[in-house]
Amino acid sequence: MMKMLSQSPARNVFISAGLFFLLLAFSVPAAGTEQDPEPKRQRELIHLLVQDCGSCHGLTLKGGLGPALLPQDLEGKDNEYLSEVILEGVPGTPMPPWNVEITENEVRWLVRRMKEGEINDR
């Protein structure tokens, strides 16, 4: 069905449910998986962030159809929440799920990188 979830309450439930499972997943210590992606993959991820996320969030991530994703906008937002939104998208809005392309490990690195800012694709 394309009839989307109505705006907030359903969405919050969805996000909190997602968060809950993520937390569950993280509470089991994964053996040595907390590794940054390879440099080549890092460059690809930054390219994706600037060019493809940029088509909705602005090339400089200052915001567009989607909200701004600069360090000051992400400050105080939970990394797990941000990772979840990126991997699963936000149903009923244009924010698509990226889990086909970005792994959980990569998204954690990407979120840390986004919070640092100074993103440059060249």
Add this chain to the structure above:
Amino acid sequence: MTVKYLIRTFVFAALLLASSGSLADMRGSGDLGVIIERASGSIQIIETTNRTKLFSVEGLGDLSHASVVFSRDQRFAFVFGRDGGLTKVDILTGKIVKRVVQGGNAIGGAISQDGKLVAVSNYEPGGVRVFNSQTLEMVADIPAEYDGGLLSKTVGLVDAPGNKFIFSLYDAGQTWIADFSASNTPVITKFTDIGLLPYDGLITPDARYYIAGLFGEDGMAMLDLWHPEKGIKRILDGYGRGEEPLPVYKMPHLEGWAAAGGNIFLPAIGRYEVLVVSASSWKEVARIPVHGQPVFAMARPDGRQVWVNFAHPKNDVLQVIDVDTMSIIKTFKPGRAILHMEFTPRGEQIWVSVRDRNVVEVYDTTTLEKITELPVDTPSGIFLSARASRMGL
């Protein structure tokens, strides 16, 4: 008439000639165009007769999602940047005539029927601002206020007959008409409850219908400009109902909505299909399965072909639909990130941006062969000056 006067006139004329190049250098601007260099904040001015670059113009700010409209004499390009920059460029000399930063986060613009006003649609602060096209001084500010003071992002801004601008409010689900026919203080007509999350809008090539794409629902909102009193009508309600839509990695564009053979070809949302809709009944006539989520479906000016590009991650392919048989007659693989394409005014060539290869390719639309390619740094939008004489562009 004094001698002094004659001499002065002569000197003035000579200066004028010297400054604008000799007569032999004079040219028209009907075969010129602008290509956006997305990452470097510059544009190239090209010509489509010999397919060469004429100028590179720098310093236009953030040009992601930039768009361009042309003055009615086709001499000036108004470039709308993402950072709210509005830049007026003389495409005959390759010089910036004037640049203002009018808002925080802009999404597109339009030029009025009489050519005197340029409007910019802003995400931030949400609303539309209107400028004198000569001076770029602001003449009207239209905040997109709804629900007692919230500001909505505005999308789908177009010009319409009668010196009007029409646009939609993404957050509020409304469409507004701003009528500038009487004065620079527009008369605003608001249509509320048009549907959830309008993400873009267009006016049909005959300038009769305004149609907003709705992200939040399965359908579109249509306004008949001959009968605005009848209000918004929903069309294509429930197309694809019962199917799980695929994720959309880039919002489809309605601007290039292709009208061909009495039908309109448009990108389906969340489906790997081009929808074919009757331009008289607004009912679905067919669906053409394509390679990915379509972004632009553009009709060749004679309406015989529709060219389609696709969203990430399938954006390395370009397909050509034959309108007569409604089937795909050619699939190209020019490289990653095919962002935009534009036909020459009579459609014998199409220019295609291939961002990740840093080239713009030119195809012959009869033989479907590549004619040439030009080096362009991260090319995105391609806008040819013939747009000057088309409503809604």
